[in-house]
Every structure is written in C-alpha cells, then in structure tokens.
Amino acid sequence: MDALERRIADLRAEVRRAVKAREHSLARSLRGELRRMEHEWDRAVGAEELPAPEPEAPLLPIREQVHQALALLGVPAAPKLIVAVNDAFFSRALRGSQFTSLRRDEERSFRSDPYARPYYLCSALTDRLSPARGLLAVSTWAPELRVLGPLSPRVDFLTSAVRVAEHLARLPEPPPGAVRLLTRMAQNIPGAAEGFAPADPVTAIRAARAELEVHRAADAAQRAEVAARAGRLLPDVERLFGAAALGALRGAAC
Amino acid sequence: MRGRLDELRGPVPPRAHDARAIAALAANPGCARRAVLDAAGVDKDLTARHVGFPAPFGQSQFAITRGNVFEALVKENGCAELLRLLRELLGLPIAQVGYQDVESVGSHLRHSHTRALIDRAAREGDDAAVFYDHPLLSLRIAGQTSYLEPDVVAFQVGGRFHIVEIKSFAVIDGQAEPEKVAAAARQAAVYVLALRALLADLGHDPERVSHDVVLVCPENFANRPVATLVDVRRQLAVLRRQLDRMTRVDHLVEELPPGITFDLAPDSEGTPTRPAREVAGALRQVPARYAPDCLSTCDMCMFCRDEARCGGSTDQLGRQVRDQLGGVLGVDEALALAEGAAEPAEGQEEIAQLLRLAHRLREECLG
Secondary structure (H helix, E strand, C coil), X not given: CHHHHHHHHHHHHHHHHHHHCCCHHHHHHHHHHHHHHHHHHHHHHHHHHCCCCCCCCCCCCHHHHHHHHHHHHCXXXXXXXXXXHHHHHCCCCCCHHHHCCHHHHHHHHHHHCCCCCCCCEXXXXXXXXXXXXXXXXXXXXCHHHHECCCCHHHHHHHHHHHHHHHHHHHCCCXXXXXXXXXXXXXXXXXXXXXXCCCCCHHHHHHHHHHHHHHHHHHHHHHHHHHHHHHHHHCCHHHHHHCCXXXXXXXXXXX | CHHHHHHHHCCCCCCCCCHHHHHHHHHCCCCHHHHHHHHHCCCHHHHHHHCCCCCCCCCCHHHHHHHHHHHHHHHHHHHHHHHHHHHHHHCCCCCXXXXXXXXXXXXXXXXXXXXXXXXXXXXXXXXXXXXXECCCEEEEECCEEEEXXXXXXXXXXXXXXXXXXXXXXXXXXXXXXXXXXXXXXXXXXXXXXXXXXXXXXXXXXXXXXXXXXXXEXXXXXXXXXXXXXXXXXXXXXXXXXXXXXXXXXXXXXXXXXXXCCCCCCECCCCCECCCHHHHHHHHHCCCCCCCHHHHHCCCCHXXXXXXXXXXXXXXXXXXXXXXXXXXXXXXXXHHHHHHCCCCCCCCCHHHHHHHHHHHHHXXXXXX
C-alpha cells in the first residue's frame, strides 16, 4: 500500500516534468501508468475496508428466524424487539415489514391442518381473550406465558432484558449491537445502567430480577386466571390465535 | 336541527372534531362562520381550496411520521420509557406498572371499554392499571359529540389521573418553543376536560383528574424522551368558559337565510363541481371574526383575511388594536381621524387624539 502511494507520487512528479518539457508521448504513457496505479490503489483500499465477507443470506425461513429470537427472549414480544434481537445476535436479515402476514399465515396453516407443525407463531391473549395487538408468542409455551395481565408487559420486558443479558454474558465476544440493545433496555430499569455507558450484563440481571420480584406473584396469579379461563372457554385454535368474537379485527391487529 | 346542518354540509359524511380543532375553536369563540362550519362538519380545507384561498398550514407528512415514531419509542415494551420518566418525575412506586391497551377491543368498542376501565380504576384505586394506552374519550361541543384520543392516560398512586401528552418537538437545554408548548397545553386541557366530564358522568369526583399534565418530548438533539409537568389550569379555565359561552350553534343556524348551503357538489371522485363564486357567496353570509391568530389555527384564514382587508375592517390588525379602536368603524375612518380629515364623533375624542398623536410622531420620524 505504502509502496503504491510512493509510486503514485513519483509518477505524478514525472508527469509534471514531462508536461513541462513538452514531451507529449512520454506524458501520455506516464498518465496511463498513473491511472493504472490509482486503480490498483482503489482496489487495495476497498479490500482493506471490507475484511469480513458480506453477511450471507440466511438459509432459515422467516418464521424460523422469528422463532429463534422468541426462543431467546422467552416471552411474547413485539416485532420491533424481535427485529432488534435478530439484528443483535442472529442473521440481521429480518425486517419489520416481513411480519405483516406472518400470524395470519400461521393461523391459516393451523386451521387447515392442526398441529402438523412442531410449533406455531401465535398471538398473546389479552385478559379479554382477544389477540393482543402486535405481540407474537410461540404455541409450545405454557398457556400462562401466552396470556397477558395488566402487569405482564412490564414483567415480560424485565424478563426479556434478563434473557438478553444472560445470552450476552455467555458470548466470548459480545457483538456491539447486542450491548447497545441491552444498554437501551437497561436504561429503563432502575439501577441497571448508569447514564449512557454500556450496560454490564451482571448488574442489569441483578436490577431486573430485583424489580421482577416485586411484580412476580401478582402477575403470575393474574396470568393463571386468564389462562384457566382461556383453557375453559376457547377451542384449540382460539387458544392460540385469540377469541373469534373479535375475528374481524384480527387482520387489522396483526 | 340535524337536518338543517346536513343540508348545510351537503351529501358528504361530516368531518369529526379532534382535540386540535376544539382547542382552536375555543381560541376564537366569537367566530360564527367557524362555529357553523364546524358544527355542520364541513370540510373546511377543501372548501378553502375550492374558493381559491388554500391555507398555508397543515402538518407535513414528515412531521406526522416523526411524531408517530417518537410516540412508538416512548410506548414500546409496555411503556418502559414512560415508566422511567414517571418514576423520576412523580415518584411512581416500583410496584405500579400496570398497562392496559384499550385498543385491543377493536375500534367500535373503544369508547365503552375506556369508560369501563376508568370506572373500575376510579372505584378500586391502587391495584388498577397505571397506563391506559389508546383511550377514547368524548366531549360534547356545541351540541355535537366529539371523540378524542389522548396519547396515554396515566393513573397515579395518589388516586389522581394524569394525562400524558407525547410531542416530538425538542426540549433543548430545558427550553422548548413557547408556542408549541402552549399548543400542546391547550390540546391537553381538552383531554383533561373530557376525562373530567367522563368521571363526573360516572359519578366520581372530577377533580381526581390532575390539572398537571405530563408533557413528554425528545431531549436536546437525541431521541431520548424527557418529561415535564405542565400546569394547564389557565388553559382549562379559558376552555371551559369559552365552551360554555360559545354562541349556541342552533341559534346561529336559525338566523341564516333559508336555502343557504356550503355543499360543494363533489363528483364521484370528490372534486367539487359547484361554482366557487356561489360557495364564497354562501360563506360571506355567515359573519366571521378574523384575527391574525386564525392564521395558525383555521383552514379558512386566508379567505377571512382577504375579506377583512377588502372591507377595511380593523380585525386584521389584531385583537389588541381592534379593542383600542373600539368606536371606529374601519381602517379608512381611523386614517381619516388620524390625518384630521374627519371630525371625531361623540365618544371618539379620546381615540382621535391618540391617533393624531401617532400620526404626528410618524410624520416627524419619517416625514
């Protein structure tokens, strides 16, 4: 690289001399040489800039990628968080716009051939047993995990922060994107992060667990009640995808 | 009455009021034109454009997107950001983290669901949810029910409800643009009033809705939200008084000449086909009260300003000047008094003296 730059500088000086001496043919050939060198220099710089190969297009289908992120989080999550987790830890190829028809497709598949797949991406249910807006869950989770009480959004947020921090602590070289994700989450948990400094997974876990302790019992009781009601009142498909009374709205809520 | 209003509007569905419109309505309660057009649900923007006076304002698509993104950021993960802000600002206890998304019931049930949830929260107190996301409140304005969507209603441990208003204008170094804060406060005051009306309707103490609203804005040049308490007592008092006093619209409509209509006769694609002169003629039959403030709040502002200018009315100079020029009919008369071309009539002596003084000073400075 340095040699190339020296050569380019020399060539420029020679071109200048040749032009001054009105040796046109020499100047032309020197210019050609200079252009070749510059081209090579461009290529060398480009190679240095991109040492890592382009991230490969993921081989997994979208639902597998979503499942991967949800499995890491372990609680119902919004597409935005799923994309953030995918970006931080996995393929980085998931986009929010790919979620639009996901849940509807899953529901259609389940209706036509129930339990044919090992898992389905389904809705989290509100305390009115309707599908919660914009939250995805996995059908193999316990029913209590797939329903929401009033405290559940907070509990799920804290749980997912703990899960992200645990996963981060397991990695020998935590990716910077993942640290940023945890920092962003930790900033909203009391005592988990200081100012804008990168969050420490151990502190974050401790702080999130401390707040979880406060809510856990009440939330578990509320969720158990809703889950029992869902189990009693709803047929299989609605237990996963929400009560049919609001079926017309499901498309809009997806 | 409803039939008469439908007739005024023509065969199109009425436009609903939102909180901005109500705040603006209260800002100029004496304007009969605006009151009638709003009560009939006329599309003022389309009308103004059709008669050749498009309003130069309106929110840009970029601003709307920016606002929505910021609101989503504040509310994501069960209002995690908002929770942090309220814990810092109001000392919300750690245990109070409930969250109810009212929108989960679907749009046609949202209002009744909001009512039920607020009723339960008011009766049970502490263990009810803290955040009510996407609530739908209603307020009766000039004989019409308007539906309002506050950003969030928060419930505090002290048993008081707080309205949370999320705005995407930046607070830089602890300062925000006063105009924008004032507009946000007026809008939040409308929500406070609607929530108080709801509580009173349910038989609870309306004072349980705090007059301090929580304003959430981005801080400095980053996207990190910051919350401040804004006292809207003054805006509330103004709003309540003006809504009460607001000229009753049926009274106004009765005085209109029979057969008048603001129908634009839109074709199948919604393009108005009625001659603009006819529409403008109909509009002129309803008296307006133009003030320069209208320029930032009303779609019809350019039309009314043109009218005020052509008519030489003192309204165009602003409320303060208009009030000072109490007994003077128009700009021409004021100028005549100032230049001494006209003799002051009885009761005009004082203002004539002032005008002459002003004229003499101007002549000395510029002449």
